[in-house]
Amino acid sequence: MTELTLVQAINRGLQQAMHDDADVVMLGEDIGLNGGVFRATDGLQKEFGAERVIDTPLSETGIVGTAVGMALYGLKPVPEIQFQDFIYPAFDQIVSEVAKFRYRSGGQYPCHLVIRSPYGGGVKGGLYHSQSAEAYFAHTAGLKVVIPSTPADAKGLLLSSIYDEDPVLFFEPKRIYRAVSGEVPDGDHRVPLGVAKVVREGTDLSLFAYGAMVHPALQAAETLASDGPSVEVVDLRTLSPLDEKAVLASVEKTGRAVIVHEAPRFCGYGAELAALFAEKALFSLKAPVARVTGYDTPFPYALEHLYLPNAARIVAAVRTTMAAG
Amino acid sequence: MAEARAAPAEAPVAANEEPPLSDVLSAYRTMVIARVMDERCLTLQRQGRIGFYVPMQGQEAAQVGCAWALAEEDWIFPAYRELGVALARGIPIPLLINQFFGNSGDEIKGRQMPNHYGYRRFRFVTASSPVGTQISHAVGAAMAARLRKDPIVTVSFFGDGTTSSNDFHAALNFAGVFQAPSIFFCQNNQWAISLPREKQTRSATLAEKAAAYGFPGVVVDGMDFRAVYRAVAEARTRALAGGGPTLIEAQVYRLGPHSTSDDPRRYRSDAELAEWRDRDPVARLKQELHEAGALTEENDRAIWEAAKEEIARAVEAAEKLPSVDPLSIFDDVYAQRTPSLEEQRAGLQRELAAGGEPKR
Structure with a gap:
């Protein structure tokens, strides 16, 4: 075990895979010499060479398209898109090619x-360095979508993704790259895909979150612990395929659900969970399902503190839900 | 990017870069099969026996000439108009016909429209409909092959319209930067559905676009089998020697419609068509073989007859095969079916058991 930040855990996961498997290659903008703009790939080009840690020209469709060719040939490419906000030029490659091959x-x-x-x-990134675009990809058959919330999961889910047989979109919560640290198992640590985790047990209400939002969700549960309801927190970890069994089990146990994500509400991932509860757990529900999400606006710069869900807003949603039934 | 460049590989193609006469005769036979099959498939579509078809008449010499200059180990990244390449690769006629019918003999399980096929064992990658995406794949595969020290090249196929796509530029740029052992084979058939070549780009040639990416671009008469063969062989030799990629613009003409859903009379003249028909690449190679004493009229007739018979047999057999298994709709989305796919599959299974299959 080693105490690491989330971004360090990603780095160790990449290093482990590149060390263990000569087929693992990485490509992206500024990932080599510069070690990535967030330093996620720091030191890897030096250790594994420029043929395996490839600094590419500035073209996301080029990065993903080239990685597809490498994958078809038999390598295990791990392309990096510098910010998820810039993934759209590669959308055609991801949706039309990666997902359907x-x-x-x-x-x-x-x-x-x-x-x-x-x-x-x-991170004060404004419209184009702050987005949560997971729903576009979770909607696409053939892709897996993974979002870790802790350093240990970041490494373990990343290694499982690299050795998985299907294409994985691995979205890293940059807001907690350095804000969260924890003990991370050394070596080839794997956390299975498609398995959600109950990160806090409770009996009255279930909070569902993933990525950075798991932390305000836990904070809210903690705030309520002294005098309020007993809140369970479920970290989805894999958005696609969803661990349906685990989320339904939690809702059936507590009878109440509040879903948290920072992406906009309309057609966001929470809508899928709410629909699932309506279809398969309606008679376990004691109150309407609530969502705490980003607003249906582009991501604002100066007012991001108002846009992002926080513990206080989650606490309020929990109280409203408890009051409803 | 000197550090990303592998040591020059060995084994370039034959120094004279001219195919032997017996080989040319065999290539001619392949071109005839492509022509006959193309005509047959257009008819099948008009008769409602297959759903759709993308013809390639006029592009036989370009496609077969290119494929003929490659090694079996080279990887092909086709678009959806590459019947000549597929046949030259040795992909069996019945396999292709079954794909057009989308029946149980279709190895890609009826998943795609006709012409969108691919077969791993022939290193012929499954095509998609978006244009240009495959060009980047070819570059990535070439880089992967070099990393593994496999002495092969990759070849992407696309048309004049695709030179306007995002991926064309991204891929050529990557290939230039990384000196990928890859050949970009552009069949400029003069028309991107209804848009003529001169309205696609202001560039005088498509080949000259390579200059911006730092590697050679060559224009070749795509109606001339030997000229295409030489251009590709030369590009292949250079790529294997570490000399990087080449863009080849084969100037051809799409004698037929863009697809069976297109009516070219809406946008181009009969006079233009007639002019290009006079340059028919199949007739041209026949003439050359005839002059070289390698082909008599009688032999030629036999070649056409054999092609017709072989295709007729494949069509007859394809129509006897049952359709694809309805439940296969849920396979190959992921390596293993997810729980929600299992649930949807069980739902369809119940639906089929209760009421049978709705009309196709």
């Missing part, structure tokens, strides 16, 4: 790669 080839061409990208607000 296995299917459209009748299983002949799996297209396994891991697209890493920092996402989310809270």
Whole structure:
């Protein structure tokens, strides 16, 4: 075990995979010599060479398209998109190619790669360095979507993603790259994909969150602990495929659900969870499902503190839900 | 990027870069099969027996000439108009016909429209409909092959319209920077559906775009089998020697419609079509073989007849095959079906058991 920040844990995960498997290659903007703008790939080009840690020209579609070719040939590419806000030029490659290669080839061409990208607000990044675009990708058949919230999960989920057989979009909560640290197992530590985690047990209400939002959710549960309801917090960890069993089990136990994400509300990931509860857990529900999310606006710069869900807003939603039934 | 460049590989193609006469005859046979199959498939679509078709008549010499200059180990990244390349690669006719019918003999399980096929064992990657995306894949595969020290090249196929796409520019730029052993084979067939070549780009040639990315671009008469073969062989030799990529613009003409959903009479003249018909690449190679004493009229007739028979047999067999398994819709989305896919699959299974399959 080693105490690491989340971004250090990512770095150790990448180093472990590159050390263990010569097929693992990385490509992206400023990832080599500069070690990535967040230093996630720091030192890796020096250790593994410029043929495996490739500084690319500034083209996201080029990065992902090239990685697809490498994956088809049999490598395990881990392309980096510098900010998730800049992933859209590669959207065609991801949605039309990465997601569909296995299917459209009748299983002949799996297209396994891991697209890493920092996402989310809270870093004074404005419209184009703050977005949470996970829903676009969770909506696309053929992709897996993974978002860690702790250093140990970051390393473990990343290594599982690299050795998975399917393409994975691995979104890293940049707001807590350095704000969160914790004990991380050494070596080839794996955390299985598709498995949610109850990070705090409770009996009265379930909070569902992922990535950076797990932390204000935990804070809210803690705030309420002394005099309020007993709140369970479920960290989804994998958005696609969703661990349906685990989230339904939690709702069936507590009878109340509040979903937290920083992406806009309309057609956000929370809508899928709310629909799932309506379809499969309606008769366990004692109160309407609530969502605490970003607003249906572009991500604001000066007012990001008002846009982002925080513990106080989550506490308020919990109280309202408790009062409703 | 000197550090990203591998040591020059060995084994360039034959020094004279001219195929032997017997090989050319075999290539001619492949071009004839492509022509006959193309005509047959257009008819099948008009008769409602297959759903769609993308013809390639006029591009036989370019496609077969290019494929002929490659090694079996080289990887092909086709668009959806590469029947000549597929046949030259040795992909069996029945396999292609079954794909057009989307039946149980279709190895890609009826997942795609006709012409969107691919077969790993022939190193012929499954095509998609968006244009240009495959060009980056070819660059990535070339870089991967070099990393593994495999002495191969990759070749991407695309048309004049695709030179306006994002991925064309991204891919050529990456290939230039990383000196990828990759050949960009552009078949300029003069028309991107209804947009003529001169309205696609202000550049005098498509090949000259390579200059901006720092590698050679060459224009070749795509109606001339030997000229195409030489250009590709030369590009391949250079790529394998560590000399980087080449953009080849093969000037051809799409004698047919863009697809069976297109009517070219809306946008181009009969006179233009007639002019290009006179340059028919199949007739041209026949003439050359005839003059070289390698092909008699009688042999030629036999080649056409054999092609027709082989295709007729494949069509007859394809129509006898059952359709794809309905439940296969849920396979190959992921390596393993997810719980929600299992649930949806069970739902369809119940629906089929209760009421049978709705009309296709």
